[in-house]
Amino acid sequence: MSVNQTQIEMLRKLLRHGATERVVRILERFRPAEIADLYGYLSPAEQKQLTTVLFERQLAAETLSELPEHILVELLSNLGDGRISQIINRLAPDDAVFVVSKLDDERVEKILNGLTPLQRERIEHLRAYPAESAGQLMTSEMIRIQEDVCADEAIDIIRSLGSTSEFIFYIYVVNETGTFLGVVPLRRLIVASPDCPVKDLMVPDPIAVYATDDQEDVADITARYDLLAVPVVDDNFKLLGVVTVDDILDVLQEEATEDMYLMQGLSEEDRVYAPVTHSVKKRFPWMILNLLTAFLAAYVVGLFEKSISEVVVLATFMPVVAGMGGNGGTQTLTVVTRGIALGELDYNDGMSAVLKQVGIGIIVGAGIGLLTGLVAWAWKGMPFLGLVLFLSMLVNMSIAGLAGAAVPLMLKALRMDPAMGSGVLVTTFTDVSGFLAFLGLATVFIEYLV
Amino acid sequence: MSVNQTQIEMLRKLLRHGATERVVRILERFRPAEIADLYGYLSPAEQKQLTTVLFERQLAAETLSELPEHILVELLSNLGDGRISQIINRLAPDDAVFVVSKLDDERVEKILNGLTPLQRERIEHLRAYPAESAGQLMTSEMIRIQEDVCADEAIDIIRSLGSTSEFIFYIYVVNETGTFLGVVPLRRLIVASPDCPVKDLMVPDPIAVYATDDQEDVADITARYDLLAVPVVDDNFKLLGVVTVDDILDVLQEEATEDMYLMQGLSEEDRVYAPVTHSVKKRFPWMILNLLTAFLAAYVVGLFEKSISEVVVLATFMPVVAGMGGNGGTQTLTVVTRGIALGELDYNDGMSAVLKQVGIGIIVGAGIGLLTGLVAWAWKGMPFLGLVLFLSMLVNMSIAGLAGAAVPLMLKALRMDPAMGSGVLVTTFTDVSGFLAFLGLATVFIEYLV
Numbered sequence A, B: 001m002s003v004n005q006t007q008i009e010m011l012r013k014l015l016r017h018g019a020t021e022r023v024v025r026i027l028e029r030f031r032p033a034e035i036a037d038l039y040g041y042l043s044p045a046e047q048k049q050l051t052t053v054l055f056e057r058q059l060a061a062e063t064l065s066e067l068p069e070h071i072l073v074e075l076l077s078n079l080g081d082g083r084i085s086q087i088i089n090r091l092a093p094d095d096a097v098f099v100v101s102k103l104d105d106e107r108v109e110k111i112l113n114g115l116t117p118l119q120r121e122r123i124e125h126l127r128a129y130p131a132e133s134a135g136q137l138m139t140s141e142m143i144r145i146q147e148d149v150c151a152d153e154a155i156d157i158i159r160s161l162g163s164t165s166e167f168i169f170y171i172y173v174v175n176e177t178g179t180f181l182g183v184v185p186l187r188r189l190i191v192a193s194p195d196c197p198v199k200d201l202m203v204p205d206p207i208a209v210y211a212t213d214d215q216e217d218v219a220d221i222t223a224r225y226d227l228l229a230v231p232v233v234d235d236n237f238k239l240l241g242v243v244t245v246d247d248i249l250d251v252l253q254e255e256a257t258e259d260m261y262l263m264q265g266l267s268e269e270d271r272v273y274a275p276v277t278h279s280v281k282k283r284f285p286w287m288i289l290n291l292l293t294a295f296l297a298a299y300v301v302g303l304f305e306k307s308i309s310e311v312v313v314l315a316t317f318m319p320v321v322a323g324m325g326g327n328g329g330t331q332t333l334t335v336v337t338r339g340i341a342l343g344e345l346d347y348n349d350g351m352s353a354v355l356k357q358v359g360i361g362i363i364v365g366a367g368i369g370l371l372t373g374l375v376a377w378a379w380k381g382m383p384f385l386g387l388v389l390f391l392s393m394l395v396n397m398s399i400a401g402l403a404g405a406a407v408p409l410m411l412k413a414l415r416m417d418p419a420m421g422s423g424v425l426v427t428t429f430t431d432v433s434g435f436l437a438f439l440g441l442a443t444v445f446i447e448y449l450v
Helices: A005-016 A020-027 A032-039 A044-056 A060-064 A069-078 A081-089 A093-101 A105-113 A117-127 A151-160 A186-191 A215-224 A245-263 A276-302 A305-310 A313-341 A350-380 A383-413 A422-444 B005-016 B020-027 B032-039 B044-056 B060-064 B069-078 B081-089 B093-101 B105-113 B117-127 B151-160 B186-191 B215-224 B245-263 B276-302 B305-310 B313-341 B350-380 B383-413 B422-444
Strands: A144-146 A170-174 A180-185 A229-233 A239-244 B144-146 B170-174 B180-185 B229-233 B239-244
Touching (some): A005 A044, A032 A069, A044 A060, A044 A081, A060 A081, A081 A093, A081 A105, A081 A117, A093 A105, A105 A117, A180 A186, A186 B151, A186 B186, A245 A422, A245 B215, A245 B245, A245 B313, A276 B313, A276 B350, A313 A350, A313 A383, A313 A422, A383 A422, B005 B044, B032 B069, B044 B060, B044 B081, B081 B093, B151 B186, B215 B245, B239 B245, B245 B422, B350 B383
Parallel strands (some): B144 B170
Antiparallel strands (some): A229 A239, B229 B239
């Protein structure tokens, strides 16, 4: 069931009137994720009231872990430290780490102090892993069984665990020292004969990731092997926890955002819901870098001021050469960066990808250059202007193909993120080479242009 | 285990020598997804030989459904129709539909004719759903149980199904007419008392999608409710199948690619591995549209040829104004488009997002404009050039914020994809407004510039 406008209006009215009982009756119809959605439609005061109701009904932790990030951040800033500690106490450790990561640094210590010692220890344990690592994503809520336990005993163990998470579809088999040996899908356990030891049921040589592995690699492995949960081990292959696929879905969305953002030099925190001052602070340094490259292009144009003053129509066509080169370069960049992110380039070698994109640049540049040249000739009645445009478009689109493909591949070779600032690098190349080619050729042919 | 270079070299040598037995011994160490990875390192001839070996061992279907798309396409073009029919016969219907969708149109009919009648019917049934719909993604390999069956009978049913997919973690409860009532997680079934009817175990009011729903919506629901499989129903809430989360991972990656591509006017088929001619054909129409907008910018510059011929240094600074505006616009566009894709904008209204981005544009434009103005003044010794640059950067960055936010929101309001060609639209706005502001203001102040 999805939330509708009438229900929202009703809920807001009831919250304002403090009609707790009736609020609860409405909330009973919804899942935690749906209650979380409701927050988006409420004023901060109403959000706080709703949170109070959820607290009374012990629904707060469950609901708050489903809130969209920006609403969570806002709500946390409106809740007292004690309340937040109460919520975090009730969360799974991986969700708890996520909520803690959204708190202001100065509050973290106070809120951690308000937790039960066990939960505090669990959270600090996870927080010790590198940011965006498998260790921070994993949960230890899983079923770990010794290799010589029988199927029926294993089922008894699952029964005895009672009402913990239902996100349990595998059992994990370890030896007496905790070394990870294999997984048994729950279904196989059901079908097995009761006295069969789990080590005979398990899928051996299991796929696993190290706790320090990057979340992007964990996502790749999950997608590649169609896993629902990836076991996480330490250097000695001791089983530490599992990363579940629901967290992987979030990672994939995050990583796609990161790629798009890095290409444009955006900070990940620069979101539609971020405050203006925050976005401005994040964009400024990048804009200054952009400005430097823009001045580089301006410097190149400045070299040809004499030619432009003799043939002012050159200024008119500058945006055509630079604009088309920039577009071609950005297109190539997008194709190659995405190819790297999706692992499509592991199969080709980089050089053939570069050559291919240069080939596309030459063909598209020749076609588009011809068209541009003919239009310019017809518009301004200057055949040599047409020729210069044709040649410079051909050169610039080829360089666009080269830069668009080579920049991300070189960044990757330097072990940097292939998307990192690649947009500005590529357009700098195409601006500079476009102006050099166009104004340089025009200077060569200047006697036919005046 | 991951594939290493030595193993690949060994495998290639063995394939060339036709040492089938030893090839098989190497392959036994790998999972299907790993064997699929091997294909990327082989020549087309070696790929064909490997496929033959896989056929003999009945591993071909399992492996080929894991191949990356571009290798699959290549391999399909090298295999005979009969072979392909054999493979498709052994695939799950949703994977089969995927493979069929990669075949040339003229082969489809022949290959469908070579299938078993049952598989053919299943595939044609799925192919009847809209492209990129839940119907095309779903599998019917799931366990459907009548509401009054007891837990122990349900377990017997699961046992009797033998060795089908182990990707089964829920059972689906229906009434006698097939209407979908609820789901029972496998774990709950194990823990339940044997004579408890499944209808008392199930989670009622289940989340489900319609077969005609777009895959993007299915992915959103899966991520939002942390599901492993989404039930698919028809208009009468009859259960048709389930979409499993492994397919959703692929959908998320596809949709992210689509957004990045649409912003740059790229066709989805324009991939790093696509042939040059294919990419050229896809990019041409878009480049011609780009050219039209570039000529629009050129036309605007042309209006001010008189001013430029009087103050040729204006030409030098044209790239700075246009370039910075383009960057600012693309940054805003990226933030807003991603916000829409991730559903972050459902919570704010569009107008406040536009205002916020205009605000960022004004502040960044003022800062960067001031810097540009001062540098230009110092460089060229012309204070009024500095003033004109400051003002035009301020105007252009504000328009960049406006266009970058308003374009995707308007596309969305028109029920188009918010990313659709938005990159070129936004840079057209910033180019035109940048040149108008800069050259227009310069013309107003022309007496102070000469």
